[in-house]
Amino acid sequence: MPDTSPRRRKAATIHDVAQAASVSTATVSKFINGGQRFTREVEERVTQAIRDLGYRSNPLARGMITGRTGNVGLVILDILNPHFTSLVKGASRVAMRAGLNLLFADATEGQTPVLAMLQDLSRRVDGLIVSARLSEIATDWLQHSGVPTVYYGGQQSLAGGYGVGADSKTAALMLGRYLRDQGHRRVHYVGFSGARWSADRWQGLQQAFEGSEAALTLHDVAAPVAEEGERVASSLLLSAQPPDVVVAYNDLLALGLLGQAQALGLRVPEDVSIAGFDNILYGRYTSPALTTVDMASELTGEVAMQRLIERIQADPDTPLPTGHETLASRVIARGSTAARRMA
Amino acid sequence: MPDTSPRRRKAATIHDVAQAASVSTATVSKFINGGQRFTREVEERVTQAIRDLGYRSNPLARGMITGRTGNVGLVILDILNPHFTSLVKGASRVAMRAGLNLLFADATEGQTPVLAMLQDLSRRVDGLIVSARLSEIATDWLQHSGVPTVYYGGQQSLAGGYGVGADSKTAALMLGRYLRDQGHRRVHYVGFSGARWSADRWQGLQQAFEGSEAALTLHDVAAPVAEEGERVASSLLLSAQPPDVVVAYNDLLALGLLGQAQALGLRVPEDVSIAGFDNILYGRYTSPALTTVDMASELTGEVAMQRLIERIQADPDTPLPTGHETLASRVIARGSTAARRMA
């Protein structure tokens, strides 16, 4: 079947419109950008010409002179993780409402060094939303470049930067208290040291059990994904001193742990309780459903984008706010955790 | 804490480089674009100047003259659906490898009419990957505009377009045969008429059960999401003639059905079998795990992006291939479906 589709037609330019309406390009430009009003006569002719020619201004040409691309960049660590997916959703919604396009980059593929990716991206966008988990050379360059940037995740504010996200230590503290009240005493935490705030969650847990007789044990995995949860499950669950609750760095790990625990013949939560962080949608559909902590994934994306837009539109002479905006998290208690007899 | 970060510095231009290296801008341009070779002397000076000034060419200015933006657009219906998330992952990987940036748009937010979104997007990209599920006015405009486009999903080739994806009817036929062999006789299909190929899946199911005594029933939901699965579960499962297997249009619906079935006190698969389409990751972590059909989500994204790149780079004088590229699907049999006694 031969191709009959038209080649990309060279779009009408502002010049074409001006000519068709018998006015100057300046007039058309001003009319479009809404600065001024004109004679009824002129307005009608221009409107007509624009409609006839299907004119839309060239974003590149416009960007060259205005210095605005109309794009914002969003760098995600792993789009397959529902936590980040939700973040994208929130950010996307706000961007769209503001008439901004979303330039999406998945940093999972270590192909390109992140720094090079950021440098490339930064020329194509008005601002950037990136993970607070980026390498220091990357964040340093971002600061130095002066590109409007908002960080999501980790709550320690980078010098001169602005961050948005739920607080990991608080979240872990709340989860820890809940588990402590349930009578858990042998607590294992499966951390992911690749994320700085895994340590915060570990601290929060420890703090929650302070003064109790609980024994806390720390593990570490290579990646915050379900497969890793499955991989470490047996060594963790079948040890001499098995945990009565396993807290995972995130829900994906918890999902893997839960599945493998059951595959190993353990009953959840009777034999072992399991909990995670992020409140991903799919934690509701396991049985038992997964206890987790909602980390405001989607809201993080929304707020980050709002703040970025504010920074982009900010008066160049007034200083930009610095620091971290902490969003509320909350424990979602479900069936994967249950009370223990007090020993 | 006051802001100490630098304002966005005006990046070095090719002019600055030329001046610093005591050559002309043309020399720098040719050097960068690799067309020619120069005197050792000149090459060194230029390289040095580029390094010193941290020069990177302005994509907008370059785009104006080359007609290439270096961006590709990807329009997704609902990024929260893991099927589409995987597609994005695949497309993103290929784009990144090709040095292209991904302009992502979530069409869920019906805020902007899709057509306007496409028109806007099309000026910012070299090509577009969109759902075959778009409205006709949208696809018509795309054809007419001549923007290189690849469709994902539905297998009916749009006139003059190019599509990529697994075949729904074949997939449903395979699943249907598997279920028929298991002895299922009261088959309910929970469709989503919003997607054209939901009908294909229904047809495939029907074909699989042709000549059997099975009774097939068709349902419809308003959206292909888990909540809808939960919503319709009771009326479907507690009817006078309850199904012995429920096939859902996709895994999200199946997940909702599965969860609600169990909440209603039904045992899966003993009382009712449940299956879906897409093979989303989280179907593995329910119990029982979800039977599904792998629809090559990630591969769809990869191939679609490859084909788009080919179309973008194609010689303007040779006709572009038209039609549909069908990817292999396969049944993933898991615990949510089990054999029935032959009646």
Added chain:
DNA sequence: TTGTACGCGTTATCAT
């Protein structure tokens, strides 16, 4: 091998 000069489509400045 290297440089000059024009044009890409737009907005902004300055006249009129």
Added chain:
DNA sequence: ATGATAACGCGTACAA
């Protein structure tokens, strides 16, 4: 109220 024209930063004929 409207128009002429200079940027914006780059690639590329064409000239040298």
